[in-house]
Amino acid sequence: MGTTSTENGEDAEELNITVAVRCRGRNEREIKARSSVVVSVPDVTGSSQVAINTTDDVGITAQMNSKTYTVDKVFDPSANQTLIFKEIAEPLFGDFLKGYNCTVLVYGMTSTGKTYTMTGDEKLYNGELSDSAGIIPRILFKLFETLETQDEDYVIKCSFVELYNEELKDLLDDGFENSTMKKLRIYDSGCGSTSNSGSRKNSRNNSPKLVGDPSVNRRRMRTAPLTNSLNKQQQLSQSQLSHQQQYQQHQQDPHASVYIQNLQDFHITSAKDGLKLLQKGLKNRQVATTKMNDFSSRSHTIFTITLYKEHEGEMFRVSKMNLVDLAGSENISRSGAQHQRAKEAGSINQSLLTLGRVINSLADKSSHVPFRESKLTRLLQDSLGGNTKTALIATVSPAKINSEETCSTLQYASKAKNIKNRPQLKSFIMKDILVKSITAELAKIKSDLLSTKTREGIYMSQENYKEMTNDLESYKTEVQESKRIIERLSSQNSLLLKDKRASNEVNELQRLKLQNMNDVMSGLYEKLDAQHKKEQELAEMTSNLKSTLSSSQSLVKEYVKKEEQMTQRMQVILGDEFLRFREMLIDNIERIKENQTKGGNDENVKHHLDVLKQEVIELLSMAQNRAEKMYKDWIEKILEEVPNIFQTLSDKVDHVNSVIDNYYNGLAENLSDISEEYNNLKQYFNEHFFKNNHEDLLYSHIDKTYHRLQLSADGLFQKFRQMMDDHLKDNKSLMIQSLRSATTEIIDKEMQLFDPQRKKWEDSFNLINQCDSISNGLNSEIKSALSGIKSTFGSSTDMINQSISKVKDEVNSYEGASKILEHNEIVQRKIADIIIKDTSLRNGLQKTLESSEDHVAAFDRLKKHIRETVIAEINTPSRVKMTTLNTPIDRKGLQSTERTPLKPAILQLNHCSDNINTVPQSPFKSQQCKSNSVSCVSKRHQDNDAWEENLNKISRLE
Numbered sequence: 001m002g003t004t005s006t007e008n009g010e011d012a013e014e015l016n017i018t019v020a021v022r023c024r025g026r027n028e029r030e031i032k033a034r035s036s037v038v039v040s041v042p043d044v045t046g047s048s049q050v051a052i053n054t055t056d057d058v059g060i061t062a063q064m065n066s067k068t069y070t071v072d073k074v075f076d077p078s079a080n081q082t083l084i085f086k087e088i089a090e091p092l093f094g095d096f097l098k099g100y101n102c103t104v105l106v107y108g109m110t111s112t113g114k115t116y117t118m119t120g121d122e123k124l125y126n127g128e129l130s131d132s133a134g135i136i137p138r139i140l141f142k143l144f145e146t147l148e149t150q151d152e153d154y155v156i157k158c159s160f161v162e163l164y165n166e167e168l169k170d171l172l173d174d175g176f177e178n179s180t181m182k183k184l185r186i187y188d189s190g191c192g193s194t195s196n197s198g199s200r201k202n203s204r205n206n207s208p209k210l211v212g213d214p215s216v217n218r219r220r221m222r223t224a225p226l227t228n229s230l231n232k233q234q235q236l237s238q239s240q241l242s243h244q245q246q247y248q249q250h251q252q253d254p255h256a257s258v259y260i261q262n263l264q265d266f267h268i269t270s271a272k273d274g275l276k277l278l279q280k281g282l283k284n285r286q287v288a289t290t291k292m293n294d295f296s297s298r299s300h301t302i303f304t305i306t307l308y309k310e311h312e313g314e315m316f317r318v319s320k321m322n323l324v325d326l327a328g329s330e331n332i333s334r335s336g337a338q339h340q341r342a343k344e345a346g347s348i349n350q351s352l353l354t355l356g357r358v359i360n361s362l363a364d365k366s367s368h369v370p371f372r373e374s375k376l377t378r379l380l381q382d383s384l385g386g387n388t389k390t391a392l393i394a395t396v397s398p399a400k401i402n403s404e405e406t407c408s409t410l411q412y413a414s415k416a417k418n419i420k421n422r423p424q425l426k427s428f429i430m431k432d433i434l435v436k437s438i439t440a441e442l443a444k445i446k447s448d449l450l451s452t453k454t455r456e457g458i459y460m461s462q463e464n465y466k467e468m469t470n471d472l473e474s475y476k477t478e479v480q481e482s483k484r485i486i487e488r489l490s491s492q493n494s495l496l497l498k499d500k501r502a503s504n505e506v507n508e509l510q511r512l513k514l515q516n517m518n519d520v521m522s523g524l525y526e527k528l529d530a531q532h533k534k535e536q537e538l539a540e541m542t543s544n545l546k547s548t549l550s551s552s553q554s555l556v557k558e559y560v561k562k563e564e565q566m567t568q569r570m571q572v573i574l575g576d577e578f579l580r581f582r583e584m585l586i587d588n589i590e591r592i593k594e595n596q597t598k599g600g601n602d603e604n605v606k607h608h609l610d611v612l613k614q615e616v617i618e619l620l621s622m623a624q625n626r627a628e629k630m631y632k633d634w635i636e637k638i639l640e641e642v643p644n645i646f647q648t649l650s651d652k653v654d655h656v657n658s659v660i661d662n663y664y665n666g667l668a669e670n671l672s673d674i675s676e677e678y679n680n681l682k683q684y685f686n687e688h689f690f691k692n693n694h695e696d697l698l699y700s701h702i703d704k705t706y707h708r709l710q711l712s713a714d715g716l717f718q719k720f721r722q723m724m725d726d727h728l729k730d731n732k733s734l735m736i737q738s739l740r741s742a743t744t745e746i747i748d749k750e751m752q753l754f755d756p757q758r759k760k761w762e763d764s765f766n767l768i769n770q771c772d773s774i775s776n777g778l779n780s781e782i783k784s785a786l787s788g789i790k791s792t793f794g795s796s797t798d799m800i801n802q803s804i805s806k807v808k809d810e811v812n813s814y815e816g817a818s819k820i821l822e823h824n825e826i827v828q829r830k831i832a833d834i835i836i837k838d839t840s841l842r843n844g845l846q847k848t849l850e851s852s853e854d855h856v857a858a859f860d861r862l863k864k865h866i867r868e869t870v871i872a873e874i875n876t877p878s879r880v881k882m883t884t885l886n887t888p889i890d891r892k893g894l895q896s897t898e899r900t901p902l903k904p905a906i907l908q909l910n911h912c913s914d915n916i917n918t919v920p921q922s923p924f925k926s927q928q929c930k931s932n933s934v935s936c937v938s939k940r941h942q943d944n945d946a947w948e949e950n951l952n953k954i955s956r957l958e
C-alpha cells in the first residue's frame with residue numbers, strides 16, 4: 001500500500017474505493033416483456049460476487065456459463081434503502097465527520113435505481129423520512145442528529161449542481177425557471193482559470209500551497225467565538241454567500257483540485273433545510289426534464305454537503321460529502337462505432353465516456369489519466385484516485401433484455417474496485433473567516449428585513465407584484481381544476497378500492513382453492529400412509545412366505561433324510577433278517593445233517609427241505625410284508641402330509657398374490673388420483689393462479705391510475721403540479737403500501753404457505769414414483785420367487801410321485817415268497833447240490849456197506865478158512881505153536897500180541913467196521929469218510945493182499 005505525507009507529516013494510506021452492486025427487482029416493462037432474470041446474487045448477506053448469464057442456457061449450464069464479477073458488496077432486490085445506507089453511506093459518513101472528503105457515486109443504466117438509491121423519497125411524513133428515502137435525505141438527518149449531540153461548533157452548507165451535455169447548472173439558482181441563472185465555470189484551484197494540465201500528476205503539481213499548512217493557519221488565526229447558541233439562534237436559512245466568499249472558501253480548500261465559479265453554497269441549520277434545498281434542485285431538474293426528452297437519464301447531478309467543524313478552537317475543519325447521481329450508462333455501452341455521430345446528436349455522454357476511460361486508466365495504473373477530457377471527471381478528480389474516500393454503487397437490472405448494459409456496468413464496477421485513493425485530512429478554514437462570511441450574510445438579510453419593515457407593509461417590486469397577481473389568478477383556476485381533479489381522483493380511488501376488493505375476493509377464492517388443494521393433499525397423504533401400511537403388511541407377508549418357504553424346504557430336506565434313513569433301516573433290517581435266515585438255514589442244515597447222521601432217510605431230508613423251504617418262505621414273506629408295510633406307511637404319511645403342505649403353501653401364495661393384486665390396484669388407483677390432482681393443480685396454476693398475476697394486476701391498476709392522474713395533472717401550474725405530484729406520489733406509495741400489504745402479503749403468504757406444500761407434494765410425487773418402481777421390483781421379485789417356489793414344489797412333487805410310483809412298482813413287482821424261493825437259483829442249486837451230495841453219500845455209503853458186507857463175508861470166509869486151516873493144522877502135531885490161536889479172534893489178545901502177523905489185518909478190519917458204523921459229521925467229513933472208505937477199500941485190498949501173503953507165509957512156514 002502506497003503512502004503520501006499528511007499535514008502532520010504522517011503518511012496517508014492508499015485505500016481502494018468501495019464498490020457495491022445493487023440489483024433491483026424486475027420492473028413492469030421487463031415483466032411485460034417476459035424477460036427472464038439473468039443476474040444472480042448469492043443469498044448470503046455480505047456476498048461480494050454477482051453472476052450474469054449472458055447465454056440462452058438454463059439450469060446448471062447457465063450457472064456454469066455465467067460471468068461472475070467480484071466487487072466489495074452485492075445487494076439483491078430485497079436490500080432496502082436502510083441497508084444500503086447502513087452498509088455503504090454510513091461508513092463514509094463517519095469519515096466525513098472526521099474531516100475527510102467523501103464521495104458516493106451511483107452508476108448504471110437508466111431506470112436501474114440510481115436516483116432511487118441516491119435520493120429516493122425525499123419528502124417528510126409527520127416530520128420523518130419514509131422507508132424509501134435515499135442516501136441524501138438520510139445523510140442530512142444523520143448529520144444534524146450527530147452534530148447536535150456533540151459540543152463542537154459547526155456550519156453546514158449545501159450545493160446542488162447538474163451537468164448536462166458538458167454544461168454545468170446550479171440547480172439551486174432562483175433564476176433556473178426563467179433561464180436567468182448564472183453561468184457556472186470550472187476552475188482549477190489556485191489557478192483561477194481552466195487550465196489543461198492533462199494528467200492528475202500535473203494537476204497535483206499545480207495545486208496551490210496548502211492552507212492546511214500550520215504556518216498559514218497561524219497567520220490567519222484570530223479570535224472570533226462561534227458558539228452553538230449562535231448557530232442555533234441565528235437559524236440562517238438559504239443564506240447566500242457572495243461569489244467572492246465562495247471563491248475564498250474554495251481557495252481555502254487546499255485539496256480541491258477544482259472549484260465551480262458561481263455555484264451557490266447554502267447555509268443550512270437543519271436537515272429540513274437541506275431537504276428543502278434538495279427538493280428545490282430536483283424540481284428545477286424536472287423543469288429541464290419536461291423540456292428535454294430523456295433528459296434525466298443523460299444528466300449528472302452532484303449534491304454537496306460541506307461541513308465546517310470546529311477543530312482546536314480557532315480553526316474549522318472543512319470536509320465535503322459529494323453525492324453523485326450519474327447519467328444512464330447505456331449511452332456508453334451502446335456507443336460503439338457510431339459513437340462520433342451519436343455524440344454529435346447529443347446522445348452520447350462525453351462525461352461518462354471519459355469517466356469510463358478514467359476508471360480504466362486508474363485501474364490499470366496508467367501514467368496518463370484523462371481527467372481533463374470532461375467536466376465530470378474534472379469534478380470527480382479528487383474522488384477517483386485523489387484524496388477522497390469514495391464509494392461507488394453500480395445499479396443493475398436483473399432482466400435479460402438489459403444484460404448487455406448490466407455486463408458493461410458490472411465490468412466498470414469490478415474495474416473501479418482497483419482504483420486507489422489517498423484520503424487525507426488537510427482542509428481547514430479559519431474560524432473568523434467563516435464567522436465573517438456568515439455574519440455578512442446575516443447582516444444582508446437583516447437589512448433587507450429592516451428596509452421592508454420601514455415601508456410598513458410588504459415591499460415588493462412592481463414586476464414581482466404583477467407576477468404575483470398573475471400567479472394568484474392562475475392559482476385560482478388551478479384550484480378549481482385541482483378540485484375537479486381531486487373529485488376525479490376520489491372516484492378513481494373508489495374504483496381502485498373496488499378493484500382492491502375484487503382482488504381481495506380473488507385472493508380469498510384462491511386461498512379457498514389452495515385450502516381445497518391442501519385438503520386434497522392431506523387426503524393424498526393419508527392415502528400414501530395407507531399405502532405405506534399396506535406395503536409394510538406386504539413386506540411382512542413376504543417375509544412370512546419366505547420363512548414358510550424355508551421351513552417347507554427344511555421339511556422336504558427332512559423327508560429326504562427320513563427317506564434315506566428309512567432305506568438304510570430297511571437295508572439293515574433286510575440284512576439282519578437275511579443273516580438270521582442264513583443262520584437259521586445253517587442251523588437247519590446242521591440239523592438236517594444231524595438228522596441224516598442220526599440215520600435219516602430220503603423222506604427225512606425231503607421233510608427237512610420242505611420245512612426249510614417253508615421257513616424261508618415264511619421269513620421272506622414276513623420281510624416282504626414288513627417292507628411293504630413300512631413303505632405303505634411311509635408313502636401314506638407322505639401322501640397325507642404333502643398335499644396338506646402344498647395346499648397350505650398354495651393357499652399362502654394365492655393369498656399373497658391376492659394381497660399384492662389388491663395393493664397394486666389400490667396403488668394404481670391412488671397414483672391415478674394423484675396424477676389427476678396433479679394435473680388439476682397444474683391446470684389451475686397455469687390457467688388461474690400464475691396468469692392471475694397480482695403483481696401485474698396491482699401494477700397495472702396503479703400505473704393505469706397513475707397515468708390517468710398524470711395526464712390530468714399535466715396541465716396544471718408548477719406549484720400545483722408539485723402539490724399534485726406529491727399527492728399522486730403519496731397516493732402511489734399509499735396505494736403501493738396498502739395494496740401491496742393487502743395483496744402481495746396475501747400472495748406472499750399464500751406462496752409461502754404453498755411453497756413448502758408444493759415442495760412436499762413434489763417430494764411425495766417422487767416418493768410415489770420411487771414406491772411404484774420399488775413395488776414393481778418387489779412384485780416381480782415376489783412373483784419370480786413364488787414361481788420358483790411353485791416350480792420347486794412341482795419338481796419335488798414330481799420327484800416324490802416318481803419315487804412313490806417307483807416304490808409302488810417295486811413293491812408290486814415283489815413275488816410271492818415261494819416263487820422267490822422257486823426262482824432263486826442259488827437256493828435251488830444248493831438244494832440240488834445237497835440232494836446230489838446226499839444221493840452220492842448214500843450211494844457211497846451203500847457201496848461201503850456192500851463192500852463191508854463183502855469184507856465181512858470175506859472175513860467170515862477167511863475166518864472159516866483160517867479156522868479150517870488151523871483146525872487142519874492142529875490136527876497136524878507139528879503145528880503145536882498155533883494152539884494159542886485156537887480161540888476166536890480176540891481183539892485184546894491181538895492188540896497186546898504185537899509180534900502176531902495177523903494183527904494189522906485185524907486192526908484194519910476193526911477200523912473198517914468202525915468206519916461203517918460211523919456216519920460222517922459233515923459233507924466234508926462224509927467226503928473224507930468216502931475217500932477214507934475208498935482208501936479203506938483199497939487198504940482192505942492191500943490188507944487182503946497182505947493177508948494172502950501172510951497166509952502164504954504161514955503156509956510156507958507151516
Ligand SMILES: Nc1ncnc2c1ncn2[C@@H]1O[C@H](COP(=O)(O)OP(=O)(O)OP(=O)(O)O)[C@@H](O)[C@H]1O
Nearest residue numbers: 024109110111112113114115116117296297327328
Ligand atoms: N431497488 C429498488 N427498489 C424499488 N424500486 C426501485 C428500485 N430501484 C429502482 N426503483 C424504481 O425504478 C424506477 C426507476 O428508478 P430511477 O429513476 O431511480 O432510475 P435511474 O437509474 O435513476 O434512471 P435514470 O437514469 O433514467 O434517471 C423508479 O420508479 C424507482 O422507484
